[in-house]
Amino acid sequence: MTTRRAALGLLAGGVAHVTQTSPLWAEARHSYDLRPVPILSGVWMIKGATEYFSRDNGGAIVNCAILQGKSGLILIDSGSSRRYGEALNLALRKLDLRGVSTVINTHHHPDHYFGNQVFADKPILALGGTIAAARTEGDGFSDNMYRLLGDWMRGTEPVPPSIEIGTGDIVVDGRRLAALPLGGHTASDLALIDAETGLLITGDLVFLDRAPTTPHADLARWQEALTTLAAVQAPAVLPGHGPLDRAGIAIRKTSAYLTWLNDRLVAAAGMGLDMIEIMETPLPDEFASMGAQPQEFHRSVSHLYPEIERMILPRAN
Amino acid sequence: MFTRSSALAVAIGLMAGSVSGAPQVQLDDPFSSGMWDYHQEALLGDPAKIQFDDRVRVIAPDTAEDAFNVPLLVDATALSDVEEIVISVDYGPIPKILSFFPGEAEPKLALRFKIDQATAIRASVRTRTDGWHVGGTLIDAAGGGCSAPAQAYASDDWEEKLGEMHGRLWSSSGRARVIVDHPMDTGLADGIPVFIIRDLTFSTDDGHEVARIALSEPVNEDPAFTLYFDPETMPSLLHVRGRDNNGNEIEGILTDEEVN
Numbered sequence: 001m002t003t004r005r006a007a008l009g010l011l012a013g014g015v016a017h018v019t020q021t022s023p024l025w026a027e028a029r030h031s032y033d034l035r036p037v038p039i040l041s042g043v044w045m046i047k048g049a050t051e052y053f054s055r056d057n058g059g060a061i062v063n064c065a066i067l068q069g070k071s072g073l074i075l076i077d078s079g080s081s082r083r084y085g086e087a088l089n090l091a092l093r094k095l096d097l098r099g100v101s102t103v104i105n106t107h108h109h110p111d112h113y114f115g116n117q118v119f120a121d122k123p124i125l126a127l128g129g130t131i132a133a134a135r136t137e138g139d140g141f142s143d144n145m146y147r148l149l150g151d152w153m154r155g156t157e158p159v160p161p162s163i164e165i166g167t168g169d170i171v172v173d174g175r176r177l178a179a180l181p182l183g184g185h186t187a188s189d190l191a192l193i194d195a196e197t198g199l200l201i202t203g204d205l206v207f208l209d210r211a212p213t214t215p216h217a218d219l220a221r222w223q224e225a226l227t228t229l230a231a232v233q234a235p236a237v238l239p240g241h242g243p244l245d246r247a248g249i250a251i252r253k254t255s256a257y258l259t260w261l262n263d264r265l266v267a268a269a270g271m272g273l274d275m276i277e278i279m280e281t282p283l284p285d286e287f288a289s290m291g292a293q294p295q296e297f298h299r300s301v302s303h304l305y306p307e308i309e310r311m312i313l314p315r316a317n
Numbered sequence: 318m319f320t321r322s323s324a325l326a327v328a329i330g331l332m333a334g335s336v337s338g339a340p341q342v343q344l345d346d347p348f349s350s351g352m353w354d355y356h357q358e359a360l361l362g363d364p365a366k367i368q369f370d371d372r373v374r375v376i377a378p379d380t381a382e383d384a385f386n387v388p389l390l391v392d393a394t395a396l397s398d399v400e401e402i403v404i405s406v407d408y409g410p411i412p413k414i415l416s417f418f419p420g421e422a423e424p425k426l427a428l429r430f431k432i433d434q435a436t437a438i439r440a441s442v443r444t445r446t447d448g449w450h451v452g453g454t455l456i457d458a459a460g461g462g463c464s465a466p467a468q469a470y471a472s473d474d475w476e477e478k479l480g481e482m483h484g485r486l487w488s489s490s491g492r493a494r495v496i497v498d499h500p501m502d503t504g505l506a507d508g509i510p511v512f513i514i515r516d517l518t519f520s521t522d523d524g525h526e527v528a529r530i531a532l533s534e535p536v537n538e539d540p541a542f543t544l545y546f547d548p549e550t551m552p553s554l555l556h557v558r559g560r561d562n563n564g565n566e567i568e569g570i571l572t573d574e575e576v577n
Contacts, residue, residue, distance in 0.1 A: 005318050144459050147417045215382075246350065270575075272485070272492040274427030275388035276376050302382035306429075306541070313483040316557065317569035 030152050032060050032079075032087040036043045036095055039244050040197040040236065042068035044095065046079075046088065050210035050242055053080070053111070058152040059145065060084060062111040065201045065238055066092060067194060069176025072101030076192065076201055077240075078115030080145065082156040085115030101173045106203025106240065107186045108133040109213075110141040116159040125172070126161035127181050129188025134160035165190065182229075184222025185212070191229060202236035208242030208250040211287070211296035212257055214303045219262050226255045240258030242291070257287055261297070265305050269312035275301050342367050348437040348455060352407040356514065360413055361441055366448025372396055375440045381432045384462030386537050391417075391440040392425045393452075396548055398445035399424035406535070408436035410463050412506055413533045413553075421550070422519070422528040423491075427543035429502070430535045433464035445465040466509055467500035467538045475500065477563025481570035486555060493519065493571055495557055496541040503534040514540060517559040521552045 036044035046064040049057045059080030067074040073096050078085055093099045105113040105126040113134060116124055126134070138158030146153045167179045176195035183189050185204045192201040204213065205225050229237075230251045237245040238256075268278045277297045287293065336358045346353040347369060357363065381387045395397050402417040402424060414430045424442065427472035429503035439453040475498075484495035497514065504511035511534060519528045528544055546552075559567035 019399045027456075032332045147459055272490070272494040272543060274390060274541075276378075276390035276427060277430070279378065279388075280376075298378055302378070302386065302388070306386060306539075309431065309541075310483055310496065313494065314485055314574060316482040316484045316571055317480070317567075 006143075030058055030083065032058055032084050034060070034084075034087045034091045036066055036091055039238075040194075040199055043194065043197055043199055043219040045238060045244060046091075046240055047243070048111075050294045052295050053145070053148045055148075055150055057154065058084070058110060059114075061241060063238060063240055063242070064088065066095065067175055068096065069101050069134075069172065072096055072098040072173065072201070073252060074173055074175060075100045075119070076104045077106055077203070078103055078119065080114050081149065081153050082115070082117045083152060083154065085118030088115055089118050090171045102191070103161070104165065104172070104192070105130055105134070106190045106192075106201070107188060108137060108160075109186065109204065110138075110145050110158070112203065112240070113138060113161065114141075114145065114156055114158060116161065120159050123163050124159070124161040124209065125163050125165040127167075127188045127190050128164045128185075129183070130190065131161050131164060133186065133188060134158065138172075156275055159264075169195075180228065182225035184218050184220075184225045185214075186216040187218075187224065191225075193232060193234065198235045200229065200232055201239045201253040202229060202237060202239055202251075204240035205229060206237060206239040206245075206254045207252045207257075207290075208239045208245055208253060210241040210291035212254055213292075213294045213296055214261075214300040217303065219258055223255060226251055228259075230255075237248045257290070260284070260287060261304070265301070265308045267304070269309040275283055275305050278305065341365060344369055344451075348407075348453060349544060350407040350437040353437075353439075356405060356407060356412055356439070360403060361443075361449060364443075364449050367441075368448070368450060370396075370442075370450035370452060373440050373442050375438060375454045377438060377454050377456050378396070379455075379457060380511045381456055381458035381462075384432050384458055384460060385465070385468065386429045387432045387456065387458070387462070388417045388427070388428045388429050389438065390425075391452075393440065393442045393450070394423050394425050396424065396442055396444055396447075396450055398447070399442055400445055401443040402426065403441040403443070404430075404439070405441070406432070406436045406438050407444075409433040409502070409535065411503060411534045413569055414535045415533055416531040418529040418531075419544075420445070420526060420528040421546070422493075423545040423547070425545045426530075427479050427541075429537040429541050431501075432456060432458045432460065432535075434460040434461040436456060463503050463535060464505040466506040467502055469498075469538060480567045482557065482567070484557070484569070484571050485575070486551070486571050486573050487551070488548060488551050488553060488573050491546040491551050493544045493546065493551075493555055495544075495571060496539055496567070497557075497567055497569075498539050498557070499561065499567075501532075501534070501536055501538045501540065511562060514559050514561045517542075517557055517567070519544065520556045520558070522554055522556070527552065 044066040048062040065076040144295040178193040374392040479499040502512040
């Protein structure tokens with residue numbers, strides 16, 4: 001005779017079977033596979049996918065840097081969601097049982113600070129401009145991130161950085177850093193040099209093998225910032241997106257792309273092209289092979305062309 | 318018997334004017350958006366001859382990066398005798414974006430518009446003898462483009478720039494591009510009434526009209542258009558004249574000069 005208990009057992013067995021082979025009835029819980037990779041003495045990185053946000057990558061597209069501090073780990077950029085922050089927290093406790101002592105955000109884009117929520121009881125440092133921008137734009141970013149990433153974002157609420165970071169030579173949790181207040185990718189971009197290893201952490205002022213993004217860009221200012229960063233002559237550069245650069249190419253490549261992008265848009269304005277016509281022209285091989293192309297180029301046309309066009313077109317009245 | 322539901326049906330019928338949701342030509346919407354039948358009646362006047370036609374190309378990005386400035390290129394040059402192109406969205410508080418009367422220009426127009434949600438977007442092309450031909454595409458969007466105040470109000474000199482025009486002709490490639498400074502307020506933002514350019518006409522030096530655009534609220538702030546001409550017959554100079562719904566006159570001249 002089939003008892004209720006046996007029937008439940010059957011049901012449970014059936015469900016377990018379904019989950020293992022093909023989850024027809026529900027999506028598995030999304031989880032991030034974050035692995036800190038040691039890159040220098042007392043320095044690790046989490047490598048992001050060189051892609052755009054998607055429901056496949058869960059928004060894990062950013063590089064995080066982790067530095068050994070005196071009372072725990074210093075985390076530079078915290079990822080795209082609450083769940084990302086939680087995964088980061090777990091993974092980092094394997095490096096130092098005390099976990100994260102301090103968070104620094106390089107700028108206010110959501111993939112760089114939406115994990116802050118998990119570290120809200122720790123000091124979270126950023127430039128003043130970044131704190132202000134995160135406060136005004138956080139909710140808008142959040143709406144868009146939920147739209148792009150769906151369930152990966154569950155429970156995420158933007159927590160802006162809380163403490164304005166000093167600039168020049170500073171000490172954060174016992175670790176000596178040089179903090180460079182720059183801009184161009186956004187109005188306020190922080191680059192950091194780790195005194196002990198010489199590592200230059202650039203945030204999104206530098207990209208490698210992934211197209212730079214421009215929603216808040218000022219291209220001329222960005223190029224100035226890149227000149228400043230190149231002058232550091234760091235032995236290793238950790239870009240905001242893309243692999244660690246020990247060959248000294250990332251800054252130059254970022255600059256070359258931005259130069260090309262500006263020239264392309266200025267030329268297009270001089271020819272009277274509309275945005276769609278520019279988007280339809282193919283990219284040079286050198287830039288077509290970057291991650292997230294041609295989507296990022298298309299986005300950049302939307303961000304930058306209206307203003308460039310106004311400067312190029314003559315007055316008609 | 319007169320029931321409550323039939324009373325409701327009558328009321329809805331009255332509210333929507335003559336729109337019944339059942340146009341005289343029933344088309345098979347390639348996007349199955351659920352709204353096309355309604356727009357076919359309300360926007361196009363329930364034409365007797367209408368078809369979806371891939372020769373009407375509507376090109377836009379898959380996703381609207383900036384909900385306030387979605388670029389769009391409509392190209393009906395594969396059709397002949399085009400008299401009017403109606404550009405509209407299926408979903409949005411104000412479906413109609415504009416009507417373009419190409420006249421002596423090519424039936425092709427580049428524009429930008431404000432998007433309020435993910436939607437199908439259509440270009441309905443009226444020809445002189447062969448009825449309407451409708452093309453479209455889909456655009457995904459985070460939305461909100463129609464119900465936010467114009468960005469112009471973030472600066473205090475927008476009134477001085479009102480009606481300021483940039484643009485020129487490229488006679489070798491048959492292009493005319495024009496950008497007019499105007500807030501293009503939809504009336505959907507709290508406390509800000511509708512404030513839009515109603516029409517822009519393009520005419521030759523002797524006053525002969527070559528093309529006209531009738532704008533509605535969803536055209537972007539600081540409208541930007543490219544018109545296309547046969548380089549052989551393109552006028553060497555175009556007057557652009559227009560008027561907004563507050564009676565402000567807009568006037569400018571497009572020439573081949575790079576700087577003026």
